[in-house]
Amino acid sequence: MIHHLILASEGLDLHVEDGMLVAGSRRIAIESLGSLQCLAVRTRWSQTALERLAGQCPTVLARWDPGIRKWQTLAITPRNRYVNPSAAWKVARLSPQRATQLASSLLYTKVSNQHQLLRSFDPSISDKPQLKDNSFNRILRLEARYARFFWPRYFDAVATDLFARERRRMDHPLNAALNYGYGFLYHAIEWQCLACGLDPAIGIVHKLRRKRPSLACDLIEPLRCTVELTVMRYWDEMREPGRMAGRFAELMESRFAYKGGRFRLRTIIRLMVESFVQALDTAAFQPFRIDARDACL
Numbered sequence: 001m002i003h004h005l006i007l008a009s010e011g012l013d014l015h016v017e018d019g020m021l022v023a024g025s026r027r028i029a030i031e032s033l034g035s036l037q038c039l040a041v042r043t044r045w046s047q048t049a050l051e052r053l054a055g056q057c058p059t060v061l062a063r064w065d066p067g068i069r070k071w072q073t074l075a076i077t078p079r080n081r082y083v084n085p086s087a088a089w090k091v092a093r094l095s096p097q098r099a100t101q102l103a104s105s106l107l108y109t110k111v112s113n114q115h116q117l118l119r120s121f122d123p124s125i126s127d128k129p130q131l132k133d134n135s136f137n138r139i140l141r142l143e144a145r146y147a148r149f150f151w152p153r154y155f156d157a158v159a160t161d162l163f164a165r166e167r168r169r170m171d172h173p174l175n176a177a178l179n180y181g182y183g184f185l186y187h188a189i190e191w192q193c194l195a196c197g198l199d200p201a202i203g204i205v206h207k208l209r210r211k212r213p214s215l216a217c218d219l220i221e222p223l224r225c226t227v228e229l230t231v232m233r234y235w236d237e238m239r240e241p242g243r244m245a246g247r248f249a250e251l252m253e254s255r256f257a258y259k260g261g262r263f264r265l266r267t268i269i270r271l272m273v274e275s276f277v278q279a280l281d282t283a284a285f286q287p288f289r290i291d292a293r294d295a296c297l
Contacts, residue, residue: 002034002266004249007043008242015046021053033057034266035252037184037245054078058191060184064176064241071176073183077194084197090280091202091215100136102276102285103205106221107139109287111146113225117232118150120295121157154228158235174231177238181227182220184248188266189223190216192273219273222287225295226251226265233297257291 005021005028007014012024020027030052036059053059059076094102115128158174190213193200203214205221230251237243252266259271272288279285 002253003028003032004034004252005036006242006245006249007036007038007040008245010040010042011044012040013044013046014049016048016052021049030056035184035188035249036060037062037249039063039241039245050076058184058188060187062180062183062245069176071180071183073180073187075187075190077191082195082197084277087197087277087280088199088202091198091204094204094280099204100139102279103136103218104139105285105287106205106218107143109289110221110224111143113222113288113290114146114150114154114228116290116292116295117225117228118153118157120292120297121153125153154232158232173239174235177231177235177244178227180244181230181248181251182224184245185223185227186213186216186220188252189219189269189273192269193219195270196273196277198273198277219276222272222289223265223269225290226254226256229290229295229297256288256294258288259286 005023007023009024014021014023016022016030017027019030021030021033033053033056035057036053038059038061041063054076055078061074061076063072064070065072112128115125118125155174190200193213193215198215200213200215201208203216203218206212206214206217208214227248230247231238234243234247237247253264255262255264256268258268263271268288272286275283275286
């Protein structure tokens with residue numbers, strides 16, 4: 001059984017005893033952990049606990065910043081014990097044509113998935129915009145135009161008067177929940193990139209920037225819809241941090257259609273990163289496309 005641990009109590013001492021993570025009165029086998037979310041800012045970690053958790057599962061430390069009214073997240077990532085030099089070299093040396101193809105697949109799938117969410121709210125919405133040109137600039141413009149179409153309708157689907165009163169301010173609970181969910185998913189993808197021997201700093205859509213895992217920012221695009229769907233389904237629980245974190249932990253165990261089967265999201269993340277590595281050669285990249293049945297509330 002896979003466990004997803006959420007730490008919300010302040011002042012806990014985390015250490016390892018006989019392969020068990022000890023957090024207060026709780027003892028959990030480290031090998032059974034699928035993720036760890038720490039919402040407490042005064043937790044004491046032993047060095048052994050940090051090293052074991054970093055190699056076992058995505059470990060995310062989160063803090064609500066009242067100054068900017070936003071969740072700040074930090075991941076404890078493992079050292080690159082396994083490096084795939086061939087894949088890292090191919091990412092850095094992608095031809096402009098192949099890079100555009102992969103970027104198109106990621107961004108257009110993101111648009112398609114968000115449109116599928118809107119169709120589940122309102123079946124009368126017209127078909128999604130078509131991608132007519134394989135040009136990176138046109139793809140970015142399509143994504144930007146669709147964002148202006150998507151977000152007002154998404155907010156309106158939560159509550160008709162919500163968007164009118166609080167026009168997409170980051171301190172709104174809906175934005176805060178999306179912000180946290182994206183951060184949690186983003187760190188899970190970063191962890192999987194490292195597990196596959198990739199350098200998360202070298203992306204194809206997002207430019208190289210210091211201390212930013214650009215590749216994780218790229219690969220999260222098709223999967224953002226899962227966070228948006230979770231917030232919609234459990235909106236009433238998104239105001240309480242512990243329950244919000246619990247829903248995103250459950251998301252990792254939720255099953256979605258992918259590659260002809262049904263897999264947990266944590267498995268889909270691994271399969272999609274592996275598909276990206278294979279696509280650096282001649283294989284077709286298979287980003288996650290949400291099924292209409294999975295997009296239902």
